[in-house]
Amino acid sequence: MATPAPAPAAPLGLRQTNRAGMTKNDYKGAPSTLCQGCGHNSIANQIIAACYEMDIVPEEIMKFSGIGCASKSPTYFLNRSFGFNGLHGRMPSLATGALFGDTSLEAIGVSGDGDTASIGMGQFKHLVRRNAPMLYIVENNGVYGLTKGQFSATAEVGLSLKHQGTNPYMPVDICMEALVSNATFVARSFAGDPKQVKDLIKAGIAHHGIAVLDIVSPCVTFNNQVNAFHSYTWGKDHEAPLHEISFIPALDEIMLADEFEPGTVREVTLHDGSQVILKKLEKDYDPTDRWQALHMLEEAQRENWLTTGLIYVDTSRPALTDLYNLPATPLNRLTEAELRPGRESLDKINADMA
Amino acid sequence: MSEKIINDFSITVATVNGSGSQTANTVLLRALFKMGIPVSGKNLFPSNIQGQPTWYTIRVNKDGFTARRDEHEIVVTMNPASFARDLESVQPGGVFFYADDIKTPITRGDISIYPMPVKQLIKGADVSPKLLDYIANMVYVGILAHILAIPLDKIREALMVHFKGKEKAVDSNFITIKSSAEWAAQNLKKSDSFYVEPMDKTSGLIMADGNTAAALGAIYGGVQFVAWYPITPASSLAETMNEYLPQLRKNADGKNTYAVLQAEDELAAVGMTIGAGWAGLRSMTSTSGPGLSLMTEYAGLAYYAETPIVIWDVQRIGPSTGMPTRTSQGDLNLAYFMGHGDTNQVILLPGSVSECFEFGWRAFDIAERLQTPVFVLIDLDYGMNQWMTEPFQYPDAPMDRGKLLWEEELNNLAGNWGRYRDVDGDAITYRTLPGNKHPAAAWFARGTGHDENAKYSEDARTWEKNMARLARKYDTARQYVPKAVIEDDGNEVGILAYGSVIPAVEEARILLQQAKGPKTDFLRLRALPCTPEVQEFVKKHKRIYCVEANRDGQLKQILTIAMPTEAAKFRYAGHSDGLPLTAAWVKNAILSQEVE
Numbered sequence: 008m009a010t011p012a013p014a015p016a017a018p019l020g021l022r023q024t025n026r027a028g029m030t031k032n033d034y035k036g037a038p039s040t041l042c043q044g045c046g047h048n049s050i051a052n053q054i055i056a057a058c059y060e061m062d063i064v065p066e067e068i069m070k071f072s073g074i075g076c077a078s079k080s081p082t083y084f085l086n087r088s089f090g091f092n093g094l095h096g097r098m099p100s101l102a103t104g105a106l107f108g109d110t111s112l113e114a115i116g117v118s119g120d121g122d123t124a125s126i127g128m129g130q131f132k133h134l135v136r137r138n139a140p141m142l143y144i145v146e147n148n149g150v151y152g153l154t155k156g157q158f159s160a161t162a163e164v165g166l167s168l169k170h171q172g173t174n175p176y177m178p179v180d181i182c183m184e185a186l187v188s189n190a191t192f193v194a195r196s197f198a199g200d201p202k203q204v205k206d207l208i209k210a211g212i213a214h215h216g217i218a219v220l221d222i223v224s225p226c227v228t229f230n231n232q233v234n235a236f237h238s239y240t241w242g243k244d245h246e247a248p249l250h251e252i253s254f255i256p257a258l259d260e261i262m263l264a265d266e267f268e269p270g271t272v273r274e275v276t277l278h279d280g281s282q283v284i285l286k287k288l289e290k291d292y293d294p295t296d297r298w299q300a301l302h303m304l305e306e307a308q309r310e311n312w313l314t315t316g317l318i319y320v321d322t323s324r325p326a327l328t329d330l331y332n333l334p335a336t337p338l339n340r341l342t343e344a345e346l347r348p349g350r351e352s353l354d355k356i357n358a359d360m361a
Numbered sequence: 362m363s364e365k366i367i368n369d370f371s372i373t374v375a376t377v378n379g380s381g382s383q384t385a386n387t388v389l390l391r392a393l394f395k396m397g398i399p400v401s402g403k404n405l406f407p408s409n410i411q412g413q414p415t416w417y418t419i420r421v422n423k424d425g426f427t428a429r430r431d432e433h434e435i436v437v438t439m440n441p442a443s444f445a446r447d448l449e450s451v452q453p454g455g456v457f458f459y460a461d462d463i464k465t466p467i468t469r470g471d472i473s474i475y476p477m478p479v480k481q482l483i484k485g486a487d488v489s490p491k492l493l494d495y496i497a498n499m500v501y502v503g504i505l506a507h508i509l510a511i512p513l514d515k516i517r518e519a520l521m522v523h524f525k526g527k528e529k530a531v532d533s534n535f536i537t538i539k540s541s542a543e544w545a546a547q548n549l550k551k552s553d554s555f556y557v558e559p560m561d562k563t564s565g566l567i568m569a570d571g572n573t574a575a576a577l578g579a580i581y582g583g584v585q586f587v588a589w590y591p592i593t594p595a596s597s598l599a600e601t602m603n604e605y606l607p608q609l610r611k612n613a614d615g616k617n618t619y620a621v622l623q624a625e626d627e628l629a630a631v632g633m634t635i636g637a638g639w640a641g642l643r644s645m646t647s648t649s650g651p652g653l654s655l656m657t658e659y660a661g662l663a664y665y666a667e668t669p670i671v672i673w674d675v676q677r678i679g680p681s682t683g684m685p686t687r688t689s690q691g692d693l694n695l696a697y698f699m700g701h702g703d704t705n706q707v708i709l710l711p712g713s714v715s716e717c718f719e720f721g722w723r724a725f726d727i728a729e730r731l732q733t734p735v736f737v738l739i740d741l742d743y744g745m746n747q748w749m750t751e752p753f754q755y756p757d758a759p760m761d762r763g764k765l766l767w768e769e770e771l772n773n774l775a776g777n778w779g780r781y782r783d784v785d786g787d788a789i790t791y792r793t794l795p796g797n798k799h800p801a802a803a804w805f806a807r808g809t810g811h812d813e814n815a816k817y818s819e820d821a822r823t824w825e826k827n828m829a830r831l832a833r834k835y836d837t838a839r840q841y842v843p844k845a846v847i848e849d850d851g852n853e854v855g856i857l858a859y860g861s862v863i864p865a866v867e868e869a870r871i872l873l874q875q876a877k878g879p880k881t882d883f884l885r886l887r888a889l890p891c892t893p894e895v896q897e898f899v900k901k902h903k904r905i906y907c908v909e910a911n912r913d914g915q916l917k918q919i920l921t922i923a924m925p926t927e928a929a930k931f932r933y934a935g936h937s938d939g940l941p942l943t944a945a946w947v948k949n950a951i952l953s954q955e956v957e
Contacts, residue, residue, distance in 0.1 A: 065803070086803070087800060088803050089802075091636065092806065092807040093632065094662060094808070097628060097659065099632075100588075100624065100629035100636065101635060102636060104586060104633035104637035104638070104640070104642075105637060105639055105795065106636075108794065130625070332617045333617060338585050338619075338620070338641075338642055339640055339641030339794050345612055347760065348580065348610065353753055356577065359522065360522070360568055360752075361568075361752075
């Protein structure tokens with residue numbers, strides 16, 4: 008039984024508008040000042056495309072970042088969105104507070120591997136455990152770019168860099184850290200795989216709770232050697248997707264049975280009714296099984312695979328701001344009448360203290 | 362027996378930390394307060410959960426002086442570990458009460474001694490065994506009540522306040538108090554000279570601690586977001602919010618008009634506070650020195666990004682852990698300059714518990730008007746001790762949300778605005794909040810160089826121009842912060858002080874005259890930057906004594922910078938050992954510099 012699918016969206020183009028009446032231009036940012044060929048630029052473009060295709064009004068998005076190359080990039084997308092570029096490693100706390108201003112807004116944070124896995128590890132993990140409703144992208148290149156190429160905490164052991172020698176320490180796996188901190192959405196992608204990046208961004212935005220998206224994003228200037236884990240060549244050769252991903256917004260309800268053979272797909276319905284369709288590749292991977300996700304990450308680490316896709320999702324847990332019994336009107340639009348208790352209540356307090 | 366000494370002495374109670382003596386002590390304090398006698402109480406406690414010696418001192422003073430004294434006329438000890446030291450500390454002619462299971466020999470003949478059969482008197486108490494230690498403290502309340510003539514009905518009223526009207530808790534304590542008082546009536550013969558008598562000097566006043574006042578002030582100021590991390594002596598500020606907010610701040614649908622979040626540390630607490638402030642919420646955090654240190658980088662960003670937030674600093678003494686349960690005014694310089702680069706922060710300095718309430722709400726108006734962090738500095742002595750104070754005054758001004766542009770205002774401006782554009786000439790610019798749907802509403806807050814439209818900029822002129830505007834904005838702040846309170850009779854000598862040293866200064870001014878020292882004028886500073894009358898006061902006087910509870914005279918340093926031509930006038934008359942200043946010390950510190 009098939010419900011008729013809506014007409015396919017018109018091909019994208021700058022003159023076309025989406026269902027929010029916006030052109031793609033309305034989602035653009037300032038010209039990037041990052042290096043030519045930087046993976047981060049490609050991710051910024053996919054953020055633009057995802058938001059456009061999801062028909063989100065740019066004013067209804069907040070952007071956050073810390074410090075570093077990745078954290079510069081919110082300037083290069085969504086000019087019409089509010090943003091706050093905070094301190095190194097401390098974007099999570101900034102975003103946590105800001106999320107309470109108006110809970111109807113979407114939030115996208117962009118961080119780097121230094122910003123998240125070194126200086127910001129503590130705040131990152133607490134943001135995750137609180138299930139703050141936001142998409143948290145880590146543009147992960149294993150290296151500090153703006154300070155000219157030092158190792159970051161995600162650099163693989165044994166990596167040699169020009170002025171740094173050989174990295175003697177084991178790397179931090181951001182997806183693993185997110186998962187053990189009880190993240191409700193964990194995904195990994197590769198900047199060289201724009202389609203997957205875009206679909207995971209969409210799914211992360213639609214997810215109600217923390218969505219950690221670790222994107223291996225090669226640094227073409229300091230860490231793009233053929234054999235480096237965070238390079239284009241290595242990534243292209245070693246990327247092992249868990250599944251093929253499609254994102255179906257709530258408005259575009261389709262009947263899966265018509266498109267896929269039974270047993271070949273797994274659907275995950277997100278909070279807003281949209282669906283992530285995971286098409287089975289080699290093996291059947293269940294992203295709602297935390298144990299399997301941990302196992303897979305461990306296996307990928309041992310085998311040196313760049314495994315990408317939706318690693319884990321749990322749509323059942325409330326997001327941070329759901330826990331506060333907040334009114335329907337955004338807190339930041341409440342008036343004095345709603346915020347200042349009446350005089351009699353203070354008279355009573357004074358009387359009790361007399 | 363010598364002449365009666367009425368309503369003019371200090372009581373010190375020595376107990377074991379964690380034994381529940383706080384209830385007994387605050388009940389004594391409030392009973393005296395309810396008799397109409399001016400009192401003050403100070404908890405001098407160790408950094409310890411249970412087991413270390415702790416002291417509570419109550420000053421009873423018919424003239425209304427509330428500063429700490431070094432002398433104690435009446436000492437009660439329940440603690441074998443501090444017994445010898447407690448006995449030694451009694452003033453000649455004073456009184457010593459002790460739990461009679463402590464078998465240390467009594468070595469003094471110049472004081473009145475009352476043994477208290479604590480174990481015997483709690484035998485019949487109707488409480489669970491684990492509460493027996495706690496009830497034991499009620500014994501000294503009852504015996505002291507009898508010896509000093511505190512009416513038991515006042516004790517019961519005080520218990521009712523303490524237990525918020527819960528009769529069962531009141532009764533289980535009161536029974537022991539009453540039986541102890543009866544025992545004293547039958548078995549102790551009064552041999553000392555100390556009495557209390559009812560007065561009418563506390564009517565119209567309340568008794569509260571500064572942290573509670575601050576929390577309530579913030580609630581009546583419409584606080585919407587609180588992020589905090591536990592730290593002595595600030596924790597009870599946030600905890601009091603958690604206690605009162607659910608009662609006071611639900612809307613008609615039973616929804617909360619606020620959110621309180623316990624952060625993972627102070628780095629995060631201030632980050633969250635700034636995020637919420639940027640998003641348009643009345644946002645605050647509360648901490649003490651170590652936490653304030655951790656907040657430094659974000660405070661600098663908030664200054665530069667112009668984000669309104671309120672930071673309460675309940676000061677304790679020392680860098681690092683220092684002495685975490687002892688008081689000090691040592692964070693003034695840190696707060697004033699907080700942030701790297703060129704930074705000036707706005708600081709409010711409440712001068713009473715009642716003012717903690719007032720500045721609790723006013724701080725938000727000032728922060729949102731100026732779009733900058735506002736620090737409110739108190740200390741452990743104000744924050745955690747109970748003080749007689751004026752009742753909390755309901756805010757006498759509507760909320761000032763500052764220069765905000767919503768959709769309608771942006772429509773009227775046809776979207777032509779710049780986040781950091783000084784259109785009014787007061788260096789305060791307009792801001793929009795996330796959620797504003799106007800297509801020109803959004804802007805990007807950042808710590809990087811930015812132009813009038815909040816766009817990234819590394820242009821030298823743009824940088825300097827913006828920083829110059831921030832300096833002008835700090836000047837504008839002088840119009841909005843609380844003015845100093847001045848008593849000026851045209852004397853040569855002026856005293857400048859703020860916060861919890863004020864009671865000591867007020868008394869010291871009288872002691873100075875009694876000692877044939879100088880007559881003094883007094884300026885009670887309530888904010889930085891200084892309001893214009895501070896400069897006038899300094900210019901008028903030949904010598905200015907800054908009285909502070911810190912080692913280096915931090916206010917003196919700040920004023921020396923602010924008024925270089927007057928710098929030679931400033932003298933320092935303070936010290937910092939973790940204890941609240943005494944009037945005698947302040948008097949001597951001034952007198953010794955006057956005779957030079």
